[in-house]
Amino acid sequence: KSIGYKNFPMVPRVVFGKGSFDQLGDILLPKRRNAEAPVIFLIDEVFERGDLIARVPLMFNDKIIFVSAEEEPKTQQVDALVDLIREEYSELPSGIVGIGGGTLLDLSKAVALMLTNKGSAHQYQGWDLIEKPGVYHVGIPTISGTGAEVSRTAVLLGPNRKLGINSDFTPFDQVILDPDLTKGVPKDQWFYTGMDCFIHCVESLNGTYLNAFSQSYGEKAFDLCKEVFLGDLTEEESRDKLMMASWHGGMSIAYSQVGVAHALSYGLSYVLGVKHGIGNCLVFRHLEEYYPAGVEMFNSMMNKHRISLPTGLCKSLSETEMDTMISVSLSMKPLWENALGKDWNSKVGPEHLRRIFQQI
Ligand code: NAD
Ligand code: ZN
CATH class of the missing domain: 3.40.50.1970 (Rossmann fold)
Known part of the structure; x- marks a missing residue:
């Protein structure tokens, strides 16, 4: 069928x-x-x-x-x-x-x-x-x-x-x-939730599910994020543009899928209760092997806005907790398939994810 x-x-x-x-x-x-x-x-x-x-x-x-x-x-x-x-x-x-x-x-x-x-x-x-x-x-x-x-x-x-x-x-x-x-959103939160949009674009635009529908929205959202986080807009322009970036980013994944960062972020959130926006940021900076250009741009955005992320979150996890985190992440099949293709199973496994989580 x-x-x-x-x-x-x-x-x-x-x-x-x-x-x-x-x-x-x-x-x-x-x-x-x-x-x-x-x-x-x-x-x-x-x-x-x-x-x-x-x-x-x-x-x-x-x-x-x-x-x-x-x-x-x-x-x-x-x-x-x-x-x-x-x-x-x-x-x-x-x-x-x-x-x-x-x-x-x-x-x-x-x-x-x-x-x-x-x-x-x-x-x-x-x-x-x-x-x-x-x-x-x-x-x-x-x-x-x-x-x-x-x-x-x-x-x-x-x-x-x-x-x-x-x-x-x-x-x-x-x-x-x-x-x-x-207007009243605290700076760190503005960055974390804004990066959710940026990461939606990177994952959608670099995924195997990409098509002209997703791409047209994804590229627009990506460009708007660049203007907001790396350009020099007035505060009012920045608020307007980030709101439209969010809209386009959402439309882009509607017709494709998110990827590696969201898969790992789901695991992190499930075990540690880490919230979506900051969780995505924590994970994304360790994904240069999957999204080299996106991670480089993300780092410039972090530097420009002097954002520092917490470290050592996964240091004191028990073996069981780490295993849960890994299996929750790996269970997000469509996300992996979008990121790595139909044979994603042969490209990523528990040990690989463990190494990424240990850096967080
Ligand atoms: P949020 O709603 O969790 O809010 C984050 C923080 O910002 C909160 O402390 C909130 O009180 C504060 N805040 C919000 N607006 C404010 C304002 N104007 N002034 C001051 N403080 C303000 O943040 P979020 O990142 O927008 O949402 C995260 C949630 O969205 C997660 O639960 C995630 O699962 C969900 N999510 C849903 C979708 C979807 O398609 N449905 C997509 C991505 C994420
Ligand atoms: Zn998201």
Whole structure:
């Protein structure tokens, strides 16, 4: 049976521009079914104090729920939020609005889906397991790089594994790209999440799955990253361009796949709880054998922005932990296949990965 080409869903509506957050009220109005069907705003708790909250267009019995992004989102957390919403309201919400980074965006997508699909979120980790469209959901990124605002997945830590809910119903119905919302991002975090985008491009552009669709988005995102991290843009230009780089980077991997850095970063994150952005950076700088030009450019970006990464993370791992890290990484088959080709199995093995992890 031939697999055929992916029929990929895209975000149908997007607003871009400084201050566009203030259009949210108008955008939601026609989506409000009645006064009993609220809009639920899931907002990164860094905004709890600050002037953004006064601009959230609350009506009727809407609710704001603040969520910490300290840890990556979990299936149990999704289930708990869904229970809370079901208990408090007799009607299904008119909409879910996620405001924050990849953590809040993925959480919001998953909550919107689980309000209409039975059972627990972990049952849907995988590909195309979701049966019904979710509640109308809006994504508003406040940090740029992951591409979670365009992607067809909501990555969650489940009881057994870290895996996305990948489905045609996962992408947002509406995205608002307001670069001003990224103003308060701390420098190190700006770099780590921005490098997630840069690494998406390097992995997509150097992969065997590459095709003209992915390449056109990947090259654009790559050039934008170069301008942002190595050029001399004004802060405003830099915010605008990184937001668009994230979008294009996400579109690029939609039609291809990530590679070695993400495979290793998944292992690191699974065993040590290292977050996605910094995890990718920690891994990527040791991958010159796979991505020589990308790693060289990454090092220039680190130097230019005086970023220093922690070292010695894997020093005190037990044998078992190291083995888990290696097997989680090697289990990411499509990523390896994209990076090294169909016979990837003959090109990389546990001892090889052990040597890389030992340097981290
Ligand atoms: P994040 O959402 O984890 O946030 C990182 C930190 O930045 C947090 O401390 C957060 O509070 C803070 N922050 C965010 N916006 C801020 C602002 N405007 N001002 C001040 N602080 C701010 O970061 P991320 O790197 O965007 O997301 C990582 C998550 O994204 C991971 O869980 C990863 O699995 C997921 N991810 C998803 C996809 C996808 O396609 N769905 C792709 C890549 C990564
Ligand atoms: Zn990534």
